[in-house]
Amino acid sequence: MEADFIEECLSILSRTPATLDALLRDLPNTWTAATEGPGTWSPHIIVGHLIHGERTDWIPRLAIILNSGTSQPFEPFDREAHFKESNEKSLPTLLDQFRASRQNSISRLRAMDLMPDHLDREGMHPALGVVTVRQLMATWTAHDLGHLVQISRVMARRYKQEVGPWAAYLSVMK
Amino acid sequence: MEADFIEECLSILSRTPATLDALLRDLPNTWTAATEGPGTWSPHIIVGHLIHGERTDWIPRLAIILNSGTSQPFEPFDREAHFKESNEKSLPTLLDQFRASRQNSISRLRAMDLMPDHLDREGMHPALGVVTVRQLMATWTAHDLGHLVQISRVMARRYKQEVGPWAAYLSVMK
Numbered sequence: 001m002e003a004d005f006i007e008e009c010l011s012i013l014s015r016t017p018a019t020l021d022a023l024l025r026d027l028p029n030t031w032t033a034a035t036e037g038p039g040t041w042s043p044h045i046i047v048g049h050l051i052h053g054e055r056t057d058w059i060p061r062l063a064i065i066l067n068s069g070t071s072q073p074f075e076p077f078d079r080e081a082h083f084k085e086s087n088e089k090s091l092p093t094l095l096d097q098f099r100a101s102r103q104n105s106i107s108r109l110r111a112m113d114l115m116p117d118h119l120d121r122e123g124m125h126p127a128l129g130v131v132t133v134r135q136l137m138a139t140w141t142a143h144d145l146g147h148l149v150q151i152s153r154v155m156a157r158r159y160k161q162e163v164g165p166w167a168a169y170l171s172v173m174k
Numbered sequence: 175m176e177a178d179f180i181e182e183c184l185s186i187l188s189r190t191p192a193t194l195d196a197l198l199r200d201l202p203n204t205w206t207a208a209t210e211g212p213g214t215w216s217p218h219i220i221v222g223h224l225i226h227g228e229r230t231d232w233i234p235r236l237a238i239i240l241n242s243g244t245s246q247p248f249e250p251f252d253r254e255a256h257f258k259e260s261n262e263k264s265l266p267t268l269l270d271q272f273r274a275s276r277q278n279s280i281s282r283l284r285a286m287d288l289m290p291d292h293l294d295r296e297g298m299h300p301a302l303g304v305v306t307v308r309q310l311m312a313t314w315t316a317h318d319l320g321h322l323v324q325i326s327r328v329m330a331r332r333y334k335q336e337v338g339p340w341a342a343y344l345s346v347m348k
Contacts, residue, residue, distance in 0.1 A: 008202060011201055012205070015201070018196040022189060023189055023193040023322075028185055128340065131339060134338075135336065135339070135340060138337045139338075142337055145330035146346035148197075148322070149330065152319045153319070155186070159313075159315060163309055164313075165299070165305060169302075171320065
């Protein structure tokens with residue numbers, strides 16, 4: 001395990017389930033089903049997307065890199081595959097599933113016992129081309145934070161009209 | 175208490191301390207001291223700003239509206255007044271202070287026992303002019319979420335280079 005970088009990523013990755021829990025569990029539907037308009041995602045849908053990533057994206061791709069390098073391109077990630085499942089499950093159920101999936105991912109990552117030179121190992125992204133383990137770990141981490149940005153922004157913008165003249169001071173409304 | 179709207183605001187306002195705690199407490203300094211460049215705020219500074227708002231902005235201004243209407247303009251809010259205090263205190267201390275200040279604010283709000291017609295009561299913002307209780311409550315709520323957007327974005331962008339070609343898929347990096 002490359003102490004500094006991997007642990008820095010894990011300090012975020014390990015916190016995301018509890019952060020989403022504190023923010024979203026038992027929040028009224030008016031907040032958790034809110035979107036930014038047709039075709040955009042609600043907090044509920046975003047949690048479903050995060051679960052799908054745990055199952056099919058991050059650790060499976062990391063395993064492909066470690067096992068096969070660039071010779072086996074990753075499966076394309078279907079960003080909308082989770083919609084049906086997410087819509088059929090309650091948000092508390094999805095939050096529980098995300099917590100369990102993330103714990104499982106972290107256990108699998110720790111079991112890989114990555115060393116510093118693993119970070120430069122290369123894999124083949126089906127659209128982006130050559131990527132490294134370091135880039136995959138950074139992307140997984142930034143992806144969590146990016147969706148936390150999105151969830152918070154979607155909810156803030158529900159009040160775009162309600163804040164009246166204060167909108168001028170709230171950059172999130174722009 | 176106007177059940178629907180005020181309770182909807184409180185469902186967010188009451189969760190923010192625990193959300194920030196889950197996200198930030200005991201996180202390495204590399205994350206909590208990160209900024210988006212000179213003159214921009216770190217997560218640590220933002221928590222200090224939120225405490226300052228509890229003490230001098232939201233509930234004090236609400237009390238001015240209820241007591242004096244538009245005849246007493248609000249004190250201007252100094253957005254940088256908290257910098258010195260924030261810099262001298264650890265983030266765990268600030269998170270504890272924010273939790274206590276927010277709890278106090280919510281207790282004071284509940285003691286005001288707002289009725290539906292209170293939401294249209296007007297106050298005088300020193301720069302924006304006439305504002306209502308409803309607008310103040312919506313702004314307080316959106317302000318929390320806007321700073322959660324900011325904290326998450328600041329941290330995500332630390333990895334702008336590290337994510338490599340994946341930056342093309344991460345809108346938070348733009």
